[in-house]
Structure formats: C-alpha cells, structure tokens
Amino acid sequence: MKQFADLFMNLDRTNKTNAKVDLLKNYFLAAPDDDKLWALTLFTGRRPSFKVNRTQVKEWAAAEAGVPMWLFQESYHSVGDLGETISLLLPRTSIGGSDKSLSEWFRYLGMLPGMTDEEKHDHITQAWMQLSQLETFVFNKLLMGSFRIGVSQTLVVRALAEATETDSNVIAHRVMGQWDPLETTFEQLILDKGENDNASRPYPFFLAYPIEGDVADLGEASDWFAEWKWDGIRSQIIYRNKELFIWTRGEELSTEKFPELHFLSDVLPDGTVLDGEIVTYSNGRPMPFNVLQTRIGRKNLSKKVLEEAPVAFLAYDMLEANGVDIRGLTQEQRRAQLEALHANVPAQNYFNLSPLIDFKDWQALRDLHSQSRENIAEGFMIKRKASTYQVGRKKGDWWKWKIDPLSVDAVLIYAQKGSGRRAELFTDYTFAVWGDDGKLVPFAKAYSGLTDAEIGQVDYFIKRNVLEKFGPVRTVKPELVFEIGFEGINESTRHKSGIAVRFPRILRWRKDKKAEEADSLGSLKEILGNYK
C-alpha cells in the first residue's frame, strides 16, 4: 500500500505532465503485477463498488474521532474531500503504515458486500487503525472515492507504453472497453500479444482541438471537410460477432440506454465500428440538448420518454470494416466507405449520416457559421481529408470551430467553498439577474472562468461581505458583476427564473459595472425567444 500511497501523493503534488508520466512509469516498472492491474483499474475509472453507505462511513469516522456529526460536517466543508477529512480526523494510531499491498487491500474490501452493517463497521474501522494518515486517505478513495488526481487516461497510457515498450496506440486500445480486474490479469490485458479477443472493445476516440486564429490559416479550403458540430453524445457503435455495443465518450457501455438503435444489429455487416453523435431527433432534425438530458441518467426509459425524446445516430466516421481496422485510411476514404455502408441500409430515421457541408471557400463557411444555432449545432467540425483517425486529442487534422457563447451580465449572490484544489476558497458561485419586481433572481451556477488571482480577490470580497449563512452556502452582498456565458437556453419549470442555461461559465469580471447595471430576466427571455 505504501508504494501506491506514495505514487498517489507524488502525482498529486506535481502539475507537470512529464513528471506524472515518469512517476507512473516507475510504478508500472516496480510494482507487482496484481498491484499494477488495480492501479490501472483506478486510474481508468473502473473502481468496483463495495456497497458501503457514505452516511454510515461518516458516522463511524466521527465516532472514532470523537467529534459530533455537525463538527464532522464543518470539517468536511473545509477540506472538501470526504476521504481526506476522515484521514485527518481519525486518531493517529499507525505511524509506519501497513505492509499489505494494494491488491491485498482490494481483496480485503472485496469482502464488504456480503457483510452486515455491524461487520462492515468493524472491517472498516480495523483497516483505519492499521494505516498511516496518507494511506487512510488512499484507502478511503478505494472504498468510496472518485479518483481525480489530474491523471488522464492518456497519461496512464503513455506511462504504460513506455514501461512495457509497446506502441501507445496499442495500449490505448487495450485498456479501453469492458474488463474486470477480478477476471483478468495485467499480463492478459496489457501484455497479450495475441489478437484482440474482446468483441466489445472500442477504439480510443480521436478528439479535436478548438481552432486557433482564423479558419483561413488552415490552408486550401478544398483540403478540408466541414460538418456541423452536433450537441449530443459522442458515441461509438460496434457490431462484432453478431453483438451490438454502444460506447459513449466517457467510456461507458450504454447499449441499453438507446433501444432505438438496437435495430442496427439487423442491418450492419459483422465487424463494423462507427463513430458519430447520438442526438435527440424528430421530423428529420436534431432537437436541443436539453431534450436529450431528460433521458440521460434514467434507469427506466418509459414509453413517454421514448416518445418525447427519441434518439438517432448521426454517423461521421467508420473505424472498422469487415473486421478490419481502417483507421489508417484517409478521412476521405473512410467517409466513402461510410457512405457506401449507409446506402445499403434500408431508409429509416434512426441512422443518418452527419452531412458534409458544401462550401467553395472559407468565406462561404464563415457565412454559414453564423447559422449554427438555427441548425441546432454548436458550430463546425473541420477535418482534413487526408488525415488518419488518430488517438486522443491531437492538433492539426481535426478542429472544432464553436460559436461564441450567449452571455448576460449577472450579479454574484451566493457563494460556496470549492473542493480539492479550491477547498477553503469560495469558488462556487450563484448568479442572478434583475426580475420584473426589482429583485434579483438566481439563474445560473458557475465554477470556472476566473484566474487564480481573480478567485483570490473574489474570495476576499466574499469573506467580508457575507449576509447570511445556510450550511455551507453564504449569501453575499450583491455587488460584483460578471459576464456569464452559456451554450444554450431553455424554459424550465424547475428553476425560479423559469429558464435553464447550459454550461454556464464566467467569461469575465465586469469590474466596470455596478450591480444595478446587470442584465434583467427580460434580456434572458429575449435570448430565449431568439434561440427557439
């Protein structure tokens, strides 16, 4: 455990990508195979659930620490991370730490699901007593945490590729898809030299960079394809060995969530992998993202939901044809194969091609760009005709050219402390605009968009201008004005303002404006009117 805890601490301590890769690489070179597999499980977001109730764990920790529950909560608000809070509150019984390895601890945790609450209590508190503070923190992360320490899958793949001297694209592919640390070994998963026998395994997605400067800087317009950038769920559809798999970009196997697309198993040839966007779709055109939102995350798709928010797949790339990986072909060749495939599928609504935009020069494309919103698109995707399908976010061949966000000037009225890196600072803000009755109506929460220096200044203001406290939330004197950008806007019955905005974020701090000069609900409704 010490080896992994040290890795965790060191990764957490550096912001430098190369340093992180080196740390991971050294871990993968030195750790036992079992531990490597578990580390990989954690870093790729596959931590199994141990069926523990967070509230119970909090109560047990508070009892061990001898603090009342309210003080536990206050501590948690300050730290911002439950696992860390517990590790700081528990009495320090073990200084040296535990001799058990990471995989041994996982086996220990694996015993939890069958236990009674009382047995779970004993099992967990006994573990805490054996661990040092840092190890307790890591243990709590294994037990119930999310594992966000600025290590992306790309970094893990790079480190593994270096440690095993294997091509990183091969590693990227091997760690994707469905695998269970209890049913495989590091050897089988990563070092397997044989053919890929996992039918469900998706390819790593090729991701675009935002375009820099003017679109004309890309060179000859005729070298490029342009498509609308759809505001849906990036997905890969796989049909292999007569089985259909739908993967979303978050590497979630979501086949069951889209029954409309299950017919594809009747029409696609075996050994097909398509890349595209799942969007809600009606009358031959996509619907706004908030319609899609009504069915994301639902366990049961009722008949009503399926009727009101039907989805379709808009395909824009083909990665595998007749069981052969064709990512090395050019964009143009792959597109031709995709079009040929689509032409052979009987016409229907749920499987469409994302159309190529016809433009003779960059100016023509610029003119069309302003029509993105009418087309329920976020802008364009621009793809080099001669490019292969690459792994991860790469510069040069795929670009996204997004429309400017919508924006209003709003007043900061509530604040809450952040977590992780931002614990102890007020970083989570709620913004309001002026209602018809002259009162401020909250309409959006935003977390990001300010520089560290600005966050410091806003935090300073908040700490001196608190009007009321509600648990962790502070009502702040309405004085600071910010320009809030957002991607979409819709009517909402759930919000007091009657509107809901999508991806709100702080564009800039309007130090030049007074609270009275902020926008009104009327201006938001006007944007809503234009947008519909």
Next chain:
Amino acid sequence: MPKQPLLQFTGKSIYCAVADVHIDPWMPVGRAIITHAHSDHARWGSQHYLAHKDSEPILRLRLGQDINLQTVQYGEKFMINGVKFSLHPAGHIIGSAQIRVEYQGEVWVASGDYKLENDNFATPYEPVKCNVFITESTFGLPIYKWQPQQQVMSEIDDWWAQNRADGKASVLMGYSLGKMQRILKNIQLQDSVMYAHGAIYTVNERLREAGFDLPELTLVTKETDRKLFKGALILAPPSADGTTWIKKFAPYSVGYCSGWMALRGAKNRRAVDQGFVLSDHVDWPDLNRAVKETGAERVYVTHGYTSIYSRWLNENGIEAAEVTTMYGNEDENEEEETVQDASAGQDAYQEHKQELDGAVNADKDGSEL
C-alpha cells in the same frame, strides 16, 4: 446601571473602558497595547503604544522609528486608572504577548495569536489563569493536528539536502516575521551562504541589530551572481511565488511553510513542490488544552473558525461567543509588508505587484481525456 464588561469589542479594538486602553486597535487610538508585531495586530497611527520589549525593533520598523512606544518585560505589572495590566508570553513570534487585565478581582486575558510548542526563539507560551479568555481559532477545526516541530524541521533538512545533491536551489517560503526566524533556529544550517528576499532580510537584520542570535543572511540583489544559488537556501515571503524574482534561481524547488499545507487542496492550489505543515498558531488539541488551562468560565473567539469553535465550547460546558475583529489576515498583509520593505533595495517588488494583479494563471489541472 449594570456593570460594563472589563473588556469590550467596540468594532475598532478590544477596549478597556476603565483604563481607556485599546488592545490591538485596527484604527488610530490614543493608547494602544499591542500583542505582537504582525500587521493585522499592530496598526499604524495611534498616539501611544505599549508592547513587550522584544517587539520593539519590528514595531519601529513597521510603524515608524518615531512612534511613541513604551516597552515592558513579561510579568511586569503596571497600573492604568486603577486597572492592573501585565504581559505574558504567547509563544507565537518574538515579543508576542497575552495581555492580562485585572480589575476589582476579575481577570481577563486577551491572547492575540499563540502556540504552545516552544519554537526556540520566541519565549514559550505560559498559561495564565483568568475568568474570561479571548482566543484566536485560526486552526480551530479537529482536522488540524501538527506534527512535532523537530519532525517538520528534519523534513526541511532532507529537502534542502536533496536539492543540493540535485544541484538545485531551495526556495523556502513563509511569513517573514515569525516563521523565518523559527526555521533559522531549528533547521540544520549548512556550510553555505543563505540568501533572503528583502522582506525577510530586513526583519532579520533588525533583529540581529537588536542583539538577537540569528544567522546572517545575504540579500538577493540584481547583481548577485546566479551561479551562487545552486544548492543554496533562499528564504522568500509567500508573495514572491510565481514572480519573475523567483525565476532567477532556476533550477529550483519551492517549499512552503504554513499550517494550511495540512490540506491537500491548499497545497495543490499553491502548486509548490513541497508543503511543510508548520504553523505558529495552536492546532486543535493545543487550542482546547490552552482554553482548559486558563480555567476561564467564559471564552470569546476572535478570529478563525469562530462560530464553530464557540459552538464546540458551549457544547462542552464552557460559555463562549464569537466576536468579529480585523485579525487573521496575515496572508494579505504579508503582501503589503513586502511592498513596504521595498526600501530595502529591491526594485522587483513593483514588478511582483503588477504580476499579481495582472497574472493570468491558467488552471493547471491535467486535462481529462
């Protein structure tokens, strides 16, 4: 007429009406008693100051050579309008004092900032029995539990030794008054020149001139040969972080000494290479111990986690209330202090300031796939 409390919180100081004396006023007053020389407790503009004699060099440095200042020793009793005052060691920084106020058999203690552990420079804290205790609660949450000082100091020793071996400079950041002297008195000094930023250099020189036993530091100037920084220890205030001043030490490792380093979030936000959990304030166990040892039946909590800590005391049978003051903003004042000390010969300060104001620090979180 009901008897008025011996000390009152008037919104500009902790005020003793009978003696007409203000403790740590944040506005100019007639007669002020100062617990210690940190700028959130010692403010400019009062007609008469009284403080412990060890506070004198820094008070004069910060508030002006010509302030009207009277100094006393710890335990020395003096009367003002029939009120008996004395100063007792607070262990926070050099010269820091708890102010004991006694009138008609009732004793109040205003403790300013304090810690219980002996830091080998400030006179160690001594508990003072009282009826009413006024305490800070900067780290008044049970998550704060300090390691023994010697452990943290050996972490600093190891870090410096490692950097020397790697041919890097060690830039150690912390408050210029208090933290830096504590570090200099407790780390293993290597056989090499130690460099300092103007803010720290000035404080160190003043204290040495006043006869305190501190090692000599060398001021970093534009002319200092950069090759000399290799393997050296450079002491810097927190405000130097991320400035062009610090870049001249490359290659270097940055260490930061603060109680806040106990939290992962605070450590990562600072983006330092090494956080050392070292505070000149009491941690949770010591805070509770200190309150208990005073035997006070009532406690006022002035700064830090005031509402939380007073609730905790009330639930544990000690009557307590939170009080709003202007104490506890050392962080922000450290920056002001840096600018004030610019006269020490550092023209890089203005540059820092501009960078601090205009810096666009992109979020450094690793981008997720």
